[in-house]
Amino acid sequence: RQSDRKFFLRCSYIEIYMDQAYDLLNPQERLGEVLSINEDHNKDFYIRGAKEEIVSSIDEITQKIRKGEVNRHYASTIMNHCSSRSHTIFRLFVESIGSDLTSPTNVITESILNFVDLAGSEKINIHDTVKRPKENANTVNGAQMFNGNQKEQTLRER
Numbered sequence: 001r002q003s004d005r006k007f008f009l010r011c012s013y014i015e016i017y018m019d020q021a022y023d024l025l026n027p028q029e030r031l032g033e034v035l036s037i038n039e040d041h042n043k044d045f046y047i048r049g050a051k052e053e054i055v056s057s058i059d060e061i062t063q064k065i066r067k068g069e070v071n072r073h074y075a076s077t078i079m080n081h082c083s084s085r086s087h088t089i090f091r092l093f094v095e096s097i098g099s100d101l102t103s104p105t106n107v108i109t110e111s112i113l114n115f116v117d118l119a120g121s122e123k124i125n126i127h128d129t130v131k132r133p134k135e136n137a138n139t140v141n142g143a144q145m146f147n148g149n150q151k152e153q154t155l156r157e158r
Contacts, residue, residue, distance in 0.1 A: 004098055004099050004100075005096045005097065005098055005099065006096065006097055006098075006099060007094065007095070007096045008054075008094075008095040008096070008097075009054070009055045009056060009061075009092060009093065009094055009095075010052040010053060010054055010055065010092075010093040011052065011053055011055050011061060011064050011090065011091060011092050011093065012025065012047075012050045012051060012052050012053070012090075012091045012093075013025050013064060013065065013067075013068035013088065013089075013090050013091075014035070014047055014050055014088065014089045014090075014091070015068075015071075015072055015086045015087070015088050016037075016086055016087040016088070016089075017085060017086035017087075020034045021034065021035040021036070021037050021047055021050075022034065022035065022071075023035060023049065023050050023051050024067070024068030024069075024071045024072060024088065025051050025053060025064060025067060025068055026051065026071075028071075031071055033049070035047050035048060035049040035050055036048045036049065052093065061092070064090075065090060068088070068090070072086060072088065085119055086119050087116065087117065087118050087119050088116070088117045089114055089115070089116050090114075090115040090117075091112055091113070091114055091115075092112070092113040092115070093110070093111075093112050094109075094110070094111045094112075094113065095108065095109070095110050095111075096108070096109045097109075
């Protein structure tokens with residue numbers, strides 16, 4: 001029963017732009033700090049230096065997402081006046097523990113939910129990108145091609 005459990009939530013919001021990772025929840029003066037993407041011994045990825053903020057309601061989660069969206073990289077194209085130029089990962093860490101801390105059968109459960117938004121992929125010569133470096137367009141398109149190849153490979157292996 002969920003009423004017998006206590007829940008604790010944390011979140012982080014990361015942007016990957018031009019092959020660099022940034023913390024979208026950082027204060028304005030620290031938005032340019034590059035974070036490192038790493039892999040642990042279990043082959044799980046983590047981002048060193050990413051801030052995890054405690055949240056306790058859907059309203060607080062929504063506020064964190066809005067704050068991050070303000071800090072995200074956007075550019076205009078003919079097809080889309082406000083096109084994202086980056087990939088983002090919003091991570092929600094959920095921990096729950098039974099109310100009776102003295103019980104030997106008390107179980108702590110930990111989960112991570114990853115919400116991923118991939119950048120748009122417009123063809124430069126067709127959509128005439130405005131205010132966006134050509135190198136970023138190539139990075140976005142290359143990352144999406146890589147993601148597509150990985151999905152195709154996974155399906156073939158099944």
